[in-house]
Amino acid sequence: AQTVTQSQPEMSVQEAETVTLSCTYDTSESDYYLFWYKQPPSRQMILVIRQEAYKQQNATENRFSVNFQKAAKSFSLKISDSQLGDAAMYFCAYRSALMIKAAGNKLTFGGGTRVLVKP
C-alpha cells in the first residue's frame, strides 16, 4: 500500500516571501500521479497543482511550483510571493495511474501542513 508523509505540521511565512512544503511517498509503482490540494479555513478543498510521474519536468501554476524527485520519492511544493490568501492546510496526495474501475481513482493523502502567512 502506498503511504504519503508530510513531515511539517505547520509552516509560517512572511507575506511576499517563499515557503516550501515537503512531501515524501512510498510506492512500488512506476506510474502514478501526485497532487497538492489546498483547504482554506472553512472552505472547500481545491486542487493547487499536479504532476505526472513519467514527466520529468516540474509542474508550475503561477506562484506555485513543485520539485519532483522520483528516485527520492519526494514531491515538495514551493509557494512564491506568499499572499494572505495562501493561508490554509495543504495536503499532498498520491494516486495510482492504473485505470482499474474497481480501484476508482482514489487518493492517498498525507497528514497535511498548515501554512500561516504573516502580514
Place this chain on the structure above:
Amino acid sequence: DVKVTQSSRYLVKRTGEKVFLECVQDMDHENMFWYRQDPGLGLRLIYFSYDVKMKEKGDIPEGYSVSREKKERFSLILESASTNQTSMYLCASGVLVGFNEQFFGPGTRLTVL
C-alpha cells in the same frame, strides 16, 4: 463549475443514533468518495463507488456503510454512531479516465455525544 454539495455543514448526534450524510454532485462523475479528516491524519478513505449500486471499501470502512442508488448521489451511513466517529467528513467526486482531479464538497463536521 463542478459542484459537490453535502447535506449538512454541522451535525450533532447522540451515541447509538443512525446518521445519514448525503452528497450530491452535478458533473455526471462515475466515481464518488467519502473521506474522514482528522488532525494529523489527513484524509482517510472510508468508501468509494465507481458506479450506481457499486461500492468498494476504503481504508477505514468499519462502522460505516454507503448507498448509491443514483449516479449523482452518494450517502454515508453510520448505523450506530459512536464518539470515535466525531470527525469532519468530506465527499468527493471524479472521473476514472485520464489525469484528473477529485472535486470536494464543503464537508460535514459531525459531533457524536
